[in-house]
Amino acid sequence: MSRKTLISTFIAVAMATTALTPLSMVYAAEPAAAVRTIDPTKGVDFAHNHSDIKPDPTARFGKLPNGMTYVIMKNATPPATASLRLRINAGSMMESDQQLGLAHFLEHMAFNGSKNVPEGEMIKILQRHGLEFGPDTNAYTNFDETVYQLDLPKVAEDDIDTGIFLLREAAGNLLLDAKAVDAERGVILGEERARNSPGLNNYKKWTAAAFPGQKYASRLPIGTPEIISGAPRDAFVDFYTAFYRPEQATLVAVGDFDVDAIEAKIKAKFSDWQPATPGALRQTDFGAYKTKGVVVDTYSEKGLRDGMTVTWAKPYADTYQTYGSAADDFADMIRASILNERFERQAKLPESAFAAAGIGVDDMKYTAKVTQLAVTPKPGQAKAAFEQAYTLLRQYELYGATQPELDRVLADLDAGFKAAAQGAATRNTRDLADAIAGSVHQGQVFTSPQQDYDFYLKLKPKMTLDLVNAGIKPLFAGDGPIIWRSAETLGDFDKAAITASYEAVRSVQLTAAEAHATKPWPYTEFGIPSAIVKREEVADLGVVQLTYANGVKATIKSTKFKDDEIGITIRFAGGLDSLSPAARPPIFQASAHGLSEGGLGQLTAAEIKDSLTGRIYGIDFDLGEDATTLRGGTTREDFALQMQVLMAFTTDSAYRADAWERLKAFVPNYYTSLASTPGGVFQMNAERVLHSGDSRFGIPSQDEFLATTNDQVKSLIDTQLKTQPIEITIVGDVTEEQAKAQIAATFATLKPRTATPEPKDSDTVKFPASNLNQVFEHGGRPDQGLTYFAFPTGDFFSDTRRARGLEILADVLSLRLTDEVREKKALAYSPNASSTASNAFTGYGYVSIAAEVKPEDSQPFAEALKTIVTDIKANPIGEDELLRARKPVLDRLENQWKTNGYWSQVLPGTMSDPRRLEAIRTRREQVTGLTAADLQTLAVTYLDLDKMLTIQIKPAEKAQ
Structure with missing residues (x-):
């Protein structure tokens, strides 16, 4: 984690359950259209076919005779690129009790052999077309959908044809060979192992309490180790044939291409897709929401952050979006935003007992519509934090918002919608593809930023204070609440104490919130400019x-x-x-x-x-x-x-000083969670080890952090x-x-400043030369571990061609690790390699290799790495492997040159250090000119096993 994002990460984690579901659009409150319930027996359809809302006119929507839907949109940001998405309308909630985790498992199997692509070849094909596995080639499975993602760095006809062809293979031509399934089990188990954490265990317990008898409570997408390990091939085939059907599929294509030509390609490739088992679509019983009344419960586990949630729920209704529903959702978003501003303001006061708090309003598909308050208490103040936060909510519920609060929220929304409309012509292709797929998922109409802004301007006058306040109480009028506390230890704020606090807050007499004045922005004049x-x-x-x-x-x-x-x-x-x-x-x-x-x-x-x-x-x-x-x-x-x-x-x-103290309130939770996972412990210790104990690097101890004063900062x-x-x-x-x-x-x-000072100790940062085997302990599951290797190299500017060569060498190592450690040996879910070369410290750099592996697999992982390194040093890298490592880098660079983000990253410092300009100019030429012999020479020079640093993160009882 970069240091610059730490405070935002503290708050983001604390507020993870409070984020509002993004609205695809907002609309003027027109005469209400009849609400149309989504009919699951008819497969996927577009919301605008059942709504009084018109879709973005620049997007082409279509449906093949076999029932498959598609959306095509021309977009040229960045130029000459495209993004493809294949969305399957099925996720983990559609699984039977004997299929837990198989929806996600099938996502993996899409890359493991199909009718026209041999096992292990799909990723290689994509790499030859410039797609890197992960950033450009990916997929995800959640509770109710599976989405395959291809981001093409080029839109040559062969690239487009290949992308559409491979998605067609995933859609209906997977072989699901039993041997391939068995080979992938270890990878999935590795993913389950890596993702398991105290926070996930807490979530499982909460869902079981919140939604008993509903599929959501028992269908985490990762599944269970037992079924991942032993599910027979027939169980995979059953899910695949039942849900991977054209009626349940949507293909999204966005890019710098001819829409007519892409539509013709989609029709040519997908029109012959027919269900493997014809007949009615399989229906899922998701379970009905059960009324529970007020529920107070807790969960404690070592490594768990201290936090509380209060959740109100209503039965879920699966309907298409209309003007009326969008206006209602928009009004709820305003109501939540006003309350969240109050929470934020309170959290920044010295007397606040909570470090962060906020509410979110969300539709949990097929499960419930929920309003949830989340609270992160300051250390030792859980009771006071809950009472303060809930009192603030009750005050809002009873007395509503003020006109200045509403005006501020509307002004921010106005600016956001206006900016989006002004930038509509250069929206990012990848983001658009995701937004279109998301609109299908949510039953929403996909609209343009200008439509959104126009509708917002029509709706804004209707968002009166009376209308906003009239809808506040219904936000908290659902079943419940479910009051949930999670922490390492509950102390004296247990169920009984929580219940007493809840009842006390509800019985106290409250008054309306006090208004506060807005000060003008004073920083407009700074003096006479120099020439x-x-x-x-x-x-x-x-x-x-x-x-x-x-x-x-x-x-x-x-x-x-x-x-x-x-x-x-x-x-x-x-x-x-x-x-x-x-x-x-x-x-x-x-x-x-x-x-x-x-x-x-x-x-x-x-x-x-x-x-x-x-x-x-x-x-x-x-x-x-x-x-x-x-x-x-x-x-x-x-x-x-x-x-x-x-x-x-x-x-x-x-x-x-009060801002510094608020930050420190997040620190115990942060360190608690770090200590509970291998990745967290690595994060705490690795940087300092890699820099030979230099105090400028790495994360200090919790005591050291808390002892730091505001004046020192x-x-x-x-x-x-x-x-x-x-x-x-x-x-x-x-x-x-x-x-x-x-x-x-x-x-x-500004007054003139001195010239750049001579850097101190710029050549004293050293890669470790001794004590090369470091072991640290984590407090998580006993089967979790992490093993990391690093080889010393050099800095960036002393030899930029060498630095670029080491980057490509690391990419080759990643290809070998994926093939050997992930696919063949199934030791880890995501082994990877990277190269780091310092811009500031002379002679400092390293190539690193890492994977989260079981403690007993640390040695097999090390042996596999040594075999890979020995082979690369002894034998030239093949041309195909070099192509698959280098082409994604070159294609990505070509596209980066067309983005503001890239130039904002590389141009700073170019006036102080002209070498940076030359580095920009030479990057493509240097990467293009690298040969297999160059990489072999770099491997021989730098991948010295005798100088290799090893860092192992093991469970406490296994660390030696």
Whole structure:
């Protein structure tokens, strides 16, 4: 996990159950259409065929005579790419008691042999077409659907034909050979083992209490080890023939292609698909929702985070989306958003007993419609946290929202819908394919961003305070609530205490919430700008570089990759390489702080949010190896504001102590969960081991984190932001003149800063040369483990061709690991290799190999790796293998050049270090020029088994 995302990860995990289901669109409240229930006996159909809503006119919807539906849409972002999705309307809830996990197992078998593709060849075919397994070739199974995903980096006719052909094979031509099934069992068991955690066990217990007698409570997609290990081939065939039928399938194709030609290809390839067993579709009894009344229950397990949920539920109705239902859902989203803003504001107060809280409103398909409150208490304050959060909810339920609260939410929604409409012409192809498949899944109408915005503008006047408040009580009027507490230890807040607190809050007399005033945004004027003293064009990269008299440098790249999207990076020279490890700087803690949580000198974090309601901006902070960065993303309309925000945090960050204390409230939960899994323990220890104990790397102990003071964090970050030289990078839909105007109004007004300081200890970061076998313990299941190997290499800039070669060599290792460790030996679900080369520390880099394996399989994994390494060093890599490793890299690079995100990543620092520009220019040439002999030489040079570092994460009782 990167340090910059830690605080957001804390909150995201704490709030995982509160996320609102995304709406595909919102509509004006027109005369209500008749609600049409989805008829499962007739297979899949499009919602707009049963609704008063019109679909996106740029998408082509069709149905073959055999019942298979398809959606085709032309889209050219990035150009010359395409995304294909095959959605099967069946998931784990459709399984019988003898098939638990087989819906997901079948997803794996789609890559293991079909009528026209030999076992083991499908992935290789895709790799030859530039698709990497995982990022470009994937699939997922959930409770009620299975989706196959192909993202094609090219749209040559052969690439499209191959993609459609392979999806046709998955749809109806799988062999399900018994030997192939047996070979894959170990892989699935490895996935089950890797995913198991205390949090998952808690979820199983909660679903059993919330939905007894319903399929959702007993149908986790991963299934059970017993059935994964022993289900006969007939059980697979039964599920496949019952649900992989054209009537249950939807093919989605989005890309830079001719729609007519793609439609003809789909018809030619899928029209002959007929059910293996003709007749009526198999129907599933999902179980009826059972009324339970108020339920209080708990679950405790070592390694489990401390948290609470309160859930109200209503029976589920499976209907198509209409104007009326969309308007109702939109109003509920507004109601939830207002309450969540109250929770967020309360959580940031020093007296708050909860670190995070929020509600979500969701349809759990075939199961229930739920409203759920989730609460993360501060350490030792579970009782007070529950009472405070539930009191806030009750206050909202009784007295409703205020007009200023409603106005703020509507302003934010207005800005979001408007920005989406302005960027509609350059929506991302992959995202569109997923959105279309998702709309079919949810029974929603797929609409354009402009339709969404138009309907929102019609609906907005109808969203009065009276209408919003009238619908608040129904959110919490379902069956229940189910009050659930989970933690390592319950302490004195057990069932009886929870029940008493619940009843006490319900009986107390409450008053309406107090209103608060919104302060104006004060950071608009910063002074007189210094002049531009140098302007250079980097013509081959489409870049302009400016130097100001005060020393600020700026790189501007104007693009049309994405309409109305601008990304800004403020780079402060000097990151980890400017800090001495002897001082034990609190780098991880400072990065976790997030900066924005501490607010500004003139505004708290909550006041900033209020002041900038309806505006689009961002603030992201990171401490890297050779620089500290602030980043933001915005639109043309809010470009000036975004620059003001970045300037304000550069010059006037407040570091309020209450924000630091709130962050520390998440820390015990974070460390508790890390210690309970092999991956978490690896995360805690590996970085420091890989850097020979250097204190600048890795995660500190919990005690060390909690002992860190706000002043220490402030000192570290302020030194970076207020003293280090600045380089600005602006990429996106912006002209040079617009960029210069906003730089002049902000960073050009700063006083001159000193030249980049000589880095401290830049050559002292070393890969371990001794104690090369490290073992750590985790507190999870006794059959869980992780084994990691690393070979020392070198830094990036001393030899960029070598660094690129090591990346391709790592990709070859990944291919071999997948074939040998996953497919042949079934030791691990996802073995992988990668190459790391430092930009800042001279001579530092490594190639790593990792897999989550059972403790007893650590040695077989090591032996398999040694065999692979020995073979690569002794024998040249085959041309086909080189092609399958290199082509995805080259195709991805070609597409990356057409995105703002890529340029925002590679351009920062190019003025301070011109080697970075040359690295951009030479990447394709260097990767293309690599030969099998080059990779063999690199393997011989760097894959030295005598220098290999081994890190093993074993269960406590097995660690030796």
